[in-house]
Amino acid sequence: MPRLLMGACVTRAAGMTENTDSIRPDAVLDAVGLYCPVPIIRTSERLKRLEAGAILEILSDDRVILIDMPAWCRSTGNEYLGSRQEGSEYHLFVRKISGAAAADGQGTGDRHTRGTGEKR
């Protein structure tokens, strides 16, 4: 279930540092060191296993994900809640929306193999 605490200041503009301290994720995905677009593929796979309304925290050291993840959320209908930076890592937060493309077996996924797992 979503755990966005009352009074939290969360903006959704890509590339900005938002106040996401109050977000309590339901699951965490470690995508540090993974090649683009594997973090997006993994995000979709992980979201499919969560209930609608759940929040996924994604860890990545790819700063371009701050542009790609909001775009993917706009495309699939999931909700991008924002991000924060800790050292060289970015923490992004996505809420699974009921009926969103990725939640219904659409959206990002794997066809031929699961993510490559290639490390940068």
Add this chain to the structure above:
Amino acid sequence: MNVDSAGRPAKIKAIGLLSGGLDSTLAAKVLLEQGIEVVGIHYSTGFCMNDHRRAMARPEEDPRRMRNEGLRAGADLGIPIEVLDAGEAYLRMVLNPKHGYGKRANPCIDCRIFMIHGAAEYMREHGGHFVFTGEVLGQRPMSQHMQALNLVEKECGIAGLLLRPLSARHLPPTLPEERGWVDREKLLGISGRSRKEQMAWSERWGISDYPQPSGGCCYLADENFARRFHDKRLHSKVEEIRREEMILLKVGRHFRLSPAVKIIVARDEGENNFLARFVAGGWRFEALECGSPITLVEGEPDEDLKRLIASITARYSDRRGEPLVEVAARRDDREERLLVPPVADQTLDAYRL
């Protein structure tokens, strides 16, 4: 399936390949304009220049220039995007394409078949009425002439259900058109290499944010990459080539020293850091007490080749102006030291890939 009073499905759904380039974006838009539901399939092949540029990017580079165009296009069009990892199956195809290579290492026909086949498979699993692409008749010499378009459709096993909205008026009607799912009159009749018509349509529909057409973003069509790729095929058991080896073809200076030994010399600190992740189990060389590239060795060098590798490493180190340079050759916990002169450039050229 819900049908309307004319017996047509109430909601038509199309599955299309969406790279995020101008053509695929326009193809999707043509169908959206007809009220058709569109799902975009975006393939990650491992040979995308943008993805690699992103992995190697310096902190000061503008991240917007490295965004994933498929995701951007999906968001702009308001359609869901399925990002698929082409994976090992794609690599096997690239290494042994049924229809051969183009001018470089580009197996364009097999690549189209692979991706359209994947889109068709997705359609069968998740529902949909037909598959579409942004292909334009006559635009690309290998894969987009009439014979190739027909071949691709035939081999994908979806005869009649593959629509090319940008060139449809030049092509025989497809089943979606014959069945009234798509209004043929509202499809386009673009052909040839010029992008003027596409640009006019994009302006008309307010599509302005797209990568430069014909920019080229596939390593397989790159001359330098292709030279290294074919060298790899020539000197390896093709069935044993791994994805990791393909990644390394994108990085550094490559020199073939013998049929069994090749080296990769990093060009800067970013490449040094990158190559450092691939050193396990093999030899690596570095000049001592100076700024030095990492030189990765593929194969088992004898003593003569070790001296040559050391002298090449010295040539690209900060001590290249000195008569003798000390170079360390390391493999796991083992280290050997060699004192060598930097190699002369004319000698080097004979080995360069």
